[in-house]
Structures are given as structure tokens and as C-alpha cells.
Amino acid sequence: MSPIFGKRMIMLQSSTIKFLKDLKKNNNKPWFDNNRKAYETAKADFTNFIQAVIDQHGKKDTSIKNIIAKDCLFRINRDVRFAKDKSPYKSNFGASINRSGRKAEHSAGYYFQVQPNRNFAGGGIWMPEPNELKKVRQEIDYNFADFKKIISSKKFKSVYGDLDRSEEFLLRRVPKGYETNNPAGDYLKLKSFVAISFFTDVDLTSKDLVKKTVAAFEALQPMIEFINKSME
Numbered sequence: 001m002s003p004i005f006g007k008r009m010i011m012l013q014s015s016t017i018k019f020l021k022d023l024k025k026n027n028n029k030p031w032f033d034n035n036r037k038a039y040e041t042a043k044a045d046f047t048n049f050i051q052a053v054i055d056q057h058g059k060k061d062t063s064i065k066n067i068i069a070k071d072c073l074f075r076i077n078r079d080v081r082f083a084k085d086k087s088p089y090k091s092n093f094g095a096s097i098n099r100s101g102r103k104a105e106h107s108a109g110y111y112f113q114v115q116p117n118r119n120f121a122g123g124g125i126w127m128p129e130p131n132e133l134k135k136v137r138q139e140i141d142y143n144f145a146d147f148k149k150i151i152s153s154k155k156f157k158s159v160y161g162d163l164d165r166s167e168e169f170l171l172r173r174v175p176k177g178y179e180t181n182n183p184a185g186d187y188l189k190l191k192s193f194v195a196i197s198f199f200t201d202v203d204l205t206s207k208d209l210v211k212k213t214v215a216a217f218e219a220l221q222p223m224i225e226f227i228n229k230s231m232e
Contacts, residue, residue: 063099124194139230
């Protein structure tokens with residue numbers, strides 16, 4: 001399916017961004033119930049966009065070509081059981097596009113988030129279980145030349161720069177079992193292997209939104225395939 005239905009380009013509507021901004025200011029059940037129709041419209045808009053991205057990128061990454069957008073979306077309700085912040089709703093729409101489905105825990109995939117002033121495309125694998133993490137690190141160590149070629153490619157660097165090296169994702173030292181001077185040491189320290197490319201609110205309503213998102217996913221695809229191969 002093309003990202004053009006008839007003569008209409010697939011992009012997000014300004015009303016979708018407005019709904020999320022309003023929700024952030026009025027994060028309570030009475031307001032949400034009174035604005036449920038606006039929520040359903042915004043959710044449908046986001047779903048439509050995600051399906052267009054899947055249809056386009058699925059031509060290159062056939063592992064996702066049969067994925068249905070509605071199965072990729074996360075619930076807007078927050079799990080507040082153990083949270084200090086008891087706000088009942090997320091102020092974003094998020095979608096995980098993964099060959100194993102939204103709830104996949106053992107494979108890398110793509111992600112898109114709409115959250116005013118913090119929109120992004122990206123993906124990888126977030127906080128894998130110890131066994132999976134060990135496999136990824138081992139593959140990076142064994143085939144660092146291939147891994148470095150992927151993350152040093154012009155396409156990857158132009159979109160992402162590098163993997164996310166936030167403090168929460170990074171060990172202070174090279175993990176046990178590897179030499180401290182290992183050439184891959186900076187990446188062996190990672191506990192998550194994710195890359196993020198931020199979009200402006202203006203980008204979201206641009207006719208090039210699908211094209212730009214697909215380009216971001218194409219730049220990430222070799223890394224995703226590297227990670228998934230390491231865990232097979």
C-alpha cells in the first residue's frame with residue numbers, strides 16, 4: 001500500500017498534536033472521558049500513519065511486511081501501581097514495529113513516538129535479558145569490523161550520529177570476560193543498543209513524514225539485523 005491514498009498524503013494532523021498537548025495539561029479521567037472522541041480520532045490518525053510506514057518499509061524489510069499497525073500501538077493508559085507519578089495517561093502515542101510483535105522481548109525492532117517537543121524515530125533492543133545481552137556483546141566482539149561498518153556508515157551517522165549512550169544504558173567498565181583495551185569496548189559497555197532520531201512538531205504534519213520515517217528505519221535496518229542474528 002502506498003503512503004498516498006487517492007491524492008491525500010499520509011501525515012499526522014495538527015489536531016493529533018493538539019490533543020496530546022491538551023492531555024498533558026489535563027491528565028485526569030474526567031477530562032479524558034469528555035474528550036474520548038478526540039482521542040479516538042487522534043489514535044486513528046496515528047494508526048494510519050504507522051500503517052503507511054509499515055507498508056513502505058516492509059518492501060525492504062520483509063520481516064515486518066505483514067505486521068498490522070493496530071497491533072504495534074501501546075496503550076495510552078499508564079501503569080501507576082509502582083509509580084510516584086499517578087497521572088493515569090501517557091502524553092504520547094508510541095508504536096513498536098517488530099517482527100515478533102509489539103511485546104517482543106527477544107528481538108530488535110523499530111519504534112516511533114509522537115510526544116510534542118519529544119518526537120522521535122529509532123529502535124534497536126532495549127535492556128535485553130542477561131542471556132540475550134551476552135549474545136549481542138559476543139557478536140559485537142567477534143565481528144566488530146562488521147558492526148563498526150554498520151554504525152559508521154554515512155547513512156546511519158547522518159540520521160543517528162551514534163547509538164544512545166545515556167548513563168542508564170552504560171556500564172562504567174568493560175564487562176567481565178573482555179580485556180579493558182578491547183577495540184569494541186565502548187560498545188560492549190552498553191546495556192541497551194538503541195538509536196534515536198528526533199523529529200520536530202512541524203515534521204509531524206509535513207507531507208514528507210512517511211518518507212523521512214522510512215529513511216530513518218532504512219538507516220537502522222542493518223543494525224537491527226545484526227542484533228537479531230546474534231540472538232538466533
